Amino acid sequence: MAEHASMMSAARRQLLALGALLRRPESLALLMGAAVFLPMLGASGLWDPWETHYAEVARRIVVDGDWITPRWQGELFFSKPILNFWLMAASFHLFGISALSARLPFALVGILGVFLAFRFVSRVTDARRGLWAAFALCTTPFYFFIARQAITDITFCVFVLGALGSFALVALRPDTPRREALYIYVFAGLAALAKTPVGLAIPAAVVLVYLLLSGEWSLLRRLRLPLGILLFLLIAAPWYVSVLALHGRKFSDEFFMHHNLQRAFTGVHGERGTFEYFIKQAGYGFFPWVGLLPLALGRVLGRLRQREDTEALRLQVPSPEGQTLRLELFLLLWFGVTFVTFTLIVTKFHHYVFPALPPLAILAGVCLAAEEGTGLRLLLPLGVLPLLMVGNDIVSSDTHLANLYTYAYERPLPGEIYPRLALGLITGLFGLCLMLSRFFARPRLLRPALAVLAAASTITLAWYYQPRLGHTMSQQDVFDTYQRVARPGEKLYQYQMNWRGEVFYSNDKIVKIGDETGFRNIFTKPERAFLIAVRESLGPLDRVMRQATGRHVHVLPGSGLRYVLISNQLGPGEEDLNPLTQHLLAEAPTIAHPVRAELADPAQLAGGAQLALLGYELRPEVPSTGGELELTLYFQCLRRIDKSWQIFIHIDGFGHEFHRINGDHYPVEGLLTTDQWMPGDIVRDHVRLKVPREFTAKNYTLYLGFYIGDTRMRVLPGFPQDGSDRIRAGTFSMD
Known part of the structure; x- marks a missing residue:
């Protein structure tokens, strides 16, 4: 009996300790990120072309055992540096090759980004503002969409966030330990391995503009440049030196000249656009927090006009409100420099502006945590206009959110799964809260209302819409059908495909058919064969089959708006889903x-x-x-x-x-x-x-x-x- 009581007491102490740990602000920040990024992470296959492309490169690392030279279909692959492929390859090695194991490292990096946002905001100001900043970041569509995908942007963005967050601590908090400056270079080195060392021009430009505007050149001594640069090189240089030694100009010409400098200054592919191009994408990716922009901008600009606030900025140890103002100004600077930089890049994809969104989301969270007497009631109603402008576009078209992180923006989307009604309701209620903010007795009643609506938007998009959209964006469903119904020896072909998934899901074994003659020669034989094609090819292939045999091709389950699985025969009990037979x-x-x-x-x-x-x-x-x-x-x-x-x-x-x-x-x-x-x-x-x-x-x-x-x-x-x-x-x- 005494032993049992002792065990119960020990278990109770452990539960109390766990509860105390989970109630800590740091734990809450981590739990928020995990709750958004991990559920339903592997519910759909990897999306074409980026996820499957990068996953195949990582799969080759595991198969070949070469952790230095990335390859795609036996050819050298120098579009991106190595870190993301290491992360995926390590996950494949530990958990097997799957969509979940491909995405897991990136989701964990996304959680790290939420924690880093909390960390530097809470240390500059307080934990309450840090939690609101973390919440706003992880419920921003641009951030949670990309954190739930196996693409390179989240790692680069989070490591830049880490570098600039550490710089903010060094610059804004004189009592910050000296080791904090070294974290700047650690994160910079990781960012250089994640996407591009050229991209480090962005945080460097933020730091330079900060020094020019503040005149705090003495800060350079606290940045520990000699030791920091050495640390950066120790992290980033070994892989670059190794791959240069192995492949020389082939690597430098393709990676630095073509995929970095030419992409930035002359254009490689993607869209072209003016200054407003990224304004639209930033607005869509910042829904519904875009309604807080007037509060964020108006609050900072309004306080700069007040003498006591501007004097507080000049103090060596400013007041808590003065410290918050310094942080808000730094976040605005960070956003502005990053946004302008990407508008100057010639090659444009919707997600290229993504690195400018974290400081904006963090700023929105910090401003929402402001006390009542700091313009909250006056400025929030002004957010109804940008909210309704963005909300109207999002509700009226399903392309704006989906295209934030996809490729080939003209491809069809399954409109029946789009949560139009839910997004319209969230837009209306969020706008109503902004309009009525002047009548809330206390801001603490307003904040939970906005938080619930932002959480509802996040759950709708991250847990419901994104996984279901994946069944259209991925080839996994058609490969699952082939593996289920094909008998030994029945081959799978692909027709004029270059979407990457056909290579990844076939382990680079699929045979390509390049023209209608090749299709006719194989699919008019008595042996059963299977073929994956884009949906637009169904008409031409069906015509070839009708001309040769008088019969339609058969379309099997798993086919969708983008990809179809075709066969020349039906097995027992199989259903033909060829829509052309109805037309x-x-x-x-x-x-x-x-x-x-x-x-x-x-x-x-x-x-x-x-x-x-x-x-x-x-x-x-x-x-x-x-x-x-x-x-x-x-x-x-x-x-x-x-x-x-x-x-x-x-x-x-x-x-x-x-x-x-x-x-x-x-x-x-x-x-x-x-x-x-x-x-x-x-x-x-x-x-x-x-x-x-x-x-x-x-x-x-x-x-x-x-x-x-x-x-x-x-x-x-x-x-x-x-x-x-x-x-x-x-x-x-x-x-």
């Missing part, structure tokens, strides 16, 4: 509104009609304003069409374009473009159109046709048209 008909059905009009390319009129409209169907038959209508069109291919024409739809009320519903689109959602139609094909095309609520006309006329640029297909004489090569298909009423 290519053996014969024309009974059509609710039959109408015939024949068309031809103006450059090929001598050969006669190329296609004919057979009629249309409308659901509902009497659409309502503010609702939707579904239009189904039926066409017949009369002879070969060698161009890809778009369909235009004009539904005109009052007989003019001012009351027009437009429905331009490629046939069959781009899966079956006109150059893939075969003579005799009956093509069924669907399009959904929204009817504006303000349209008041009762009767509407349906016009349609085909166009490329400014050229329309010619409607042949004798068929209903308006004289501008628009088929006059019919009229209908609207409620």
